[in-house]
Amino acid sequence: LYVPPSYKRKGPWEFLKDRTLRLVIPCLFYSMIIAPFNIWWVKHTTDPKATMGQAFAEWFAPGWPTKYVLPTGPPWFIWMLWCFNVAYVIIKVMADSAIGKKLLQAVGKACRKGDDAAASLPQQGDDKKEAGGSAAKPAAPGSVEYTTKQWLVGGAVLTFVLFALMFATRVLDMLAFNLRPAVFVSQGPFVAFMPDYFVVYVVAFALGIYSGPASWNVLARMPSGYAAWWLSISGIWWVLGGWIPNILLLRQMSLQFGMGAFMGSWMLRTFVEQSFCVVWSAGLLVLFREAFNIQPKWLGRQIINGAYGAYIIHPPIIILFARAVMGLDALAPSAVINAAVISLPVVVCAWTVAAAVRAIPGFDRVL
Known part of the structure; x- marks a missing residue:
């Protein structure tokens, strides 16, 4: 939805630079830092001797680029979105080139032949214009609800x-x-x-x-x-x-x-x-x-601005609260109840951490 106006405002290279900053950097950070950290934390639940260094070493052991590192976990969708943005830039640059413009003009001319033939026929309502003056002006395209x-x-x-x-x-x-x-x-x-x-x-x-x-x-x-x-x-x-x-x-x-x-x-x-x-x-x-089609106040703006960061950092927060309720069989005897118990604190904590990270100078450019 925001890609065309952003591309038009920034141009192809500035647009791609901005998308790379906001999409690729979080993918790298999650895939190379958060993912092995999560592995260590999960292992440490049942094996207190597991070390963070060991988890990172195992994660990168096969070496780059033979190991599947990027993307992994939630950022795989962000990585795919970046790939789509790159494809959009390539298509737009090609379409705006001299050859691309000629090709689009030829296609448009071929498509208009049928429209011109239809336009030459008498249109419904033309007789009303002649008899009773000007007809009602049609609504602008895109301004009327679909039936x-x-x-x-x-x-x-x-x-x-x-x-x-x-x-x-x-x-x-x-x-x-x-x-x-x-x-x-x-x-x-x-x-x-x-x-x-x-x-x-x-x-x-x-x-x-x-x-x-x-x-x-x-x-x-x-x-x-x-x-x-x-x-x-x-x-x-x-x-x-x-x-x-x-x-x-x-x-x-x-x-x-x-x-x-x-x-x-x-x-x-x-x-x-x-x-x-x-x-x-x-x-x-x-x-x-x-x-919700209203201008958000301060809290609403913080929730909206922190959504992207919360999406990136929520997995370790889930592990944090999941470990906190482990062993509490009386309160959480099943996985479903476990999830219900930790859902609200996970959401609140994830957004709070995201807001704190965005408060660091420069980080709001990425998150």
Whole structure:
């Protein structure tokens, strides 16, 4: 959403420099500092003799770049976002070149032939202009909400595209590469992603680029008043179409690797994932637009500004509080209750630490 205006304001090289500073540095810090630190802390829980130096030595033992170091953990998504930004810069630079402009002009001219032919036909309402004066001026593009029908059709098309791309990738991975769905592929220090989800991220990034006010203005044009409906429907659908079949049919379907039942289970799961994603995301976007579309005060600004830092540093904080409740079987007899007990303090602590780090001069440029 913010990529096109930022690119236009800063230019390609300054834009790429800023994105590298904000995305690559946190990836490096997490992958080379926080990740081995987490390994030591987890080992130290059951083995007090484990040392931090030993954990770092084991992490880097194979040597760079044979060891998978970057990205790992939460920053893998940040690294992928940086790769998308690099691809965007390359495409924009090529499109703005002399050859790129000529190519785009040729494509635009070919696309306009059909529009010119349609424009030469009598348009509905021309007779009204002649008889009764000037007709009502049409609303500016991008300023009118989508109708419910338009959103339903658009959502259905988007769901089908995401489903088709993802399932085709999963079938190709299984048949050609003997690779199970939802598995990370790691090659060297810079390649780590789930191929079946990668295609979805590409589509989502492209949609984000064209969803701002300068283009389709999707966020402002989504129909109002449907947030509760969309969230409720998608939640029920996830339980009925995703959770219950996954629990009941796991042994019969998911373990049949390479078989028709396995393919069928992942076809269902892929459709549920993408349909849920589209409807749930729309509900959240409308909910936040209608409920929180206000200028935040001091606390709100701190929460917003600290979100990125909290995302980076939250894993060791989870370990901290998880260790604190270990052995308290009376209070936390299960993993679910453990998670519920530590969730609030983890969130508060992560944001507090992020705010403290951002207060260090210069760190707000990165976080």
